[in-house]
Amino acid sequence: xxxxxxxxxxxxxxxxxxxxxxxxxxxxxxxxxxxxxxxxxxxxxxxxxxxxxxxxxxxxxxxxxxxxxxxxxxxxxxxxxxxxxxxxxxxxxxxxxxxxxxxxxxxxxxxxxxxxxxxxxxxxxxxxxxxxxxxxxxxxxxxxxxxxxxxxxxxxxxxxxxxxxxxxxxxxxxxxxxxxxxxxxxxxxxxxxxxxxxxxxxxxxxxxxxxxxxxxxxxxxxxxxxxxxxxxxxxxxxxxxxxxxxxxxxxxxxxxxxxxxxxxxxxxxxxxxxxxxxxxxxxxxxxxxxxxxxxxx
Amino acid sequence: xxxxxxxxxxxxxxxxxxxxxxxxxxxxxxxxxxxxxxxxxxxxxxxxxxxxxxxxxxxxxxxxxxxxxxxxxxxxxxxxxxxxxxxxxxxxxxxxxxxxxxxxxxxxxxxxxxxxxxxxxxxxxxxxxxxxxxxxxxxxxxxxxxxxxxxxxxxxxxxxxxxxxxxxxxxxxxxxxxxxxxxxxxxxxxxxxxxxxxxxxxxxxxxxxxxxxxxxxxxxxxxxxxxxxxxxxxxxxxxxxxxxxxxxxxxxxxxxxxxxxxxxxxxxxxxxxxxxxxxxxxxxxxxxxxxxxxxxx
Numbered sequence: 363x364x365x366x367x368x369x370x371x372x373x374x375x376x377x378x379x380x381x382x383x384x385x386x387x388x389x390x391x392x393x394x395x396x397x398x399x400x401x402x403x404x405x406x407x408x409x410x411x412x413x414x415x416x417x418x419x420x421x422x423x424x425x426x427x428x429x430x431x432x433x434x435x436x437x438x439x440x441x442x443x444x445x446x447x448x449x450x451x452x453x454x455x456x457x458x459x460x461x462x463x464x465x466x467x468x469x470x471x472x473x474x475x476x477x478x479x480x481x482x483x484x485x486x487x488x489x490x491x492x493x494x495x496x497x498x499x500x501x502x503x504x505x506x507x508x509x510x511x512x513x514x515x516x517x518x519x520x521x522x523x524x525x526x527x528x529x530x531x532x533x534x535x536x537x538x539x540x541x542x543x544x545x546x547x548x549x550x551x552x553x554x555x556x557x558x559x560x561x562x563x564x565x566x567x568x569x570x571x572x573x574x575x576x577x578x579x580x581x582x583x584x585x586x587x588x589x590x591x592x593x594x595x596x597x598x599x600x601x602x603x604x605x606x607x608x609x610x611x612x613x614x615x616x617x618x619x620x621x622x623x624x625x626x627x628x629x630x631x632x633x634x635x636x637x638x639x640x641x642x643x644x645x646x647x648x649x650x651x652x653x654x655x656x657x658x659x
Numbered sequence: 660x661x662x663x664x665x666x667x668x669x670x671x672x673x674x675x676x677x678x679x680x681x682x683x684x685x686x687x688x689x690x691x692x693x694x695x696x697x698x699x700x701x702x703x704x705x706x707x708x709x710x711x712x713x714x715x716x717x718x719x720x721x722x723x724x725x726x727x728x729x730x731x732x733x734x735x736x737x738x739x740x741x742x743x744x745x746x747x748x749x750x751x752x753x754x755x756x757x758x759x760x761x762x763x764x765x766x767x768x769x770x771x772x773x774x775x776x777x778x779x780x781x782x783x784x785x786x787x788x789x790x791x792x793x794x795x796x797x798x799x800x801x802x803x804x805x806x807x808x809x810x811x812x813x814x815x816x817x818x819x820x821x822x823x824x825x826x827x828x829x830x831x832x833x834x835x836x837x838x839x840x841x842x843x844x845x846x847x848x849x850x851x852x853x854x855x856x857x858x859x860x861x862x863x864x865x866x867x868x869x870x871x872x873x874x875x876x877x878x879x880x881x882x883x884x885x886x887x888x889x890x891x892x893x894x895x896x897x898x899x900x901x902x903x904x905x906x907x908x909x910x911x912x913x914x915x916x917x918x919x920x921x922x923x924x925x926x927x928x929x930x931x932x933x934x935x936x937x938x939x940x941x942x943x944x945x946x947x948x949x950x951x952x953x954x955x956x
Contacts, residue, residue, distance in 0.1 A: 363803055390805055414809035506660055508687055512711035 365578035376443035386412035481577035488567035533559035552624035632659040662875035678744035683709035778874035785864035830856035849921035
């Protein structure tokens, strides 16, 4: 809302495309900001409600809503000046509409066109999460008297979308992926990134937490927001990846990690994620390394 | 668990069928209770994990787990002595497996066989829910400056699965459906029930709340549990149906209601529900009547 409404000079008289418009809220902001015309596209039948909403708000002359796949619909304009989209999913990429935004960019965006938002960064940090890990993973040791450990592996392999308190964060955060929406290609969404996590204090690390920041760099005054543990709640929460081991870290020590992400081959909307970690310390009793496989589905 | 484990004399040496066995927890209780053999059936791939769990608990000789539809699988026994199943959905019937349990009963249960549980009752009461109704329904009056009232109708037509506090309950509860699992037919799940709700105090009624009770009458000492607002939390919570009107009721007054439920014709797992209400009072300013249509999907 702020990125659009505070930048009327950018939207004035422009043709705007809203990818995955849902109930049409961003399309209506763009129309209010002075766009010449807004095209909203969504596969869902929510678009019929969106049409009613646009009408009761008197914006039906300014906004055209089209139901269908971006790849298949007929666009009323050959090119657009601005693409707006709220495409982000959990862990930024899970069930995201980024592929569709990139298709729309390549097919419909003018050479000097703008994308709102245009930058996204995934961050990772180590967290102390002993109580919850015990509750979530240890639970399976004894379920009404039965050994349910076969489900432990399943529980460990499912990243958990949940809120993490700032005080649980043990290491400095590190970016693992930065997307420039003007340049990124669909193939870039399968990526590998080595990174180090440096402990801020003596503590334990039970899991890694990931979140993302979003930027609108085309704004007069750049606008950004974060979905991290240090800032206010968003529905994206954070994503927690439990490690097999508990790492016992001292202040200043580094955990060498790598994160590999790729869309699942059978279902492109699922993500296969691999995290490798190695705690390199002088203390042989605390050395630890491992590889964990996760599936977001 | 209690219905099975407290009734070993009933389960001893019996052949038991667990319909929709999931991770196999009820099958394992039945095996521990002395069943001769337990057959667990589930469509989901969870059954592969269930097999591992049964094995690590040393019960693989007592429990046979079969993946597939009840209607299509080959059963290792022509008849069973007891059917156990946790088939209940939200509002008892939403996405429930009752159809499958009834199929299993008719096809596989011995003449004198038992069903756990064997009785289910849906209750309805009127509730005061002004604050939350405003938050949930009134929200659409102004969404970041736009008129979103077209979504109000949608919000009103979606029953809300949520917990209701006992103090919100304004009327006596009334049963609207009782199912005897030995006798019920699939066609009975489309039903109409007229009922009266009597106000316990002067208050407002914004919605009706529904919940269900479950009984195991074959137990030595009958076991039952409720999912109502008066008792402890279950994952079924309660189901809230907002009314178009706010009813202003005085202690002792009756609201004449009827509830109609039927599976949706296009998608049998969805429910079409109609609630009619009429507040009959001497006070012409408080008279109200209406019909609300809901869809659980």
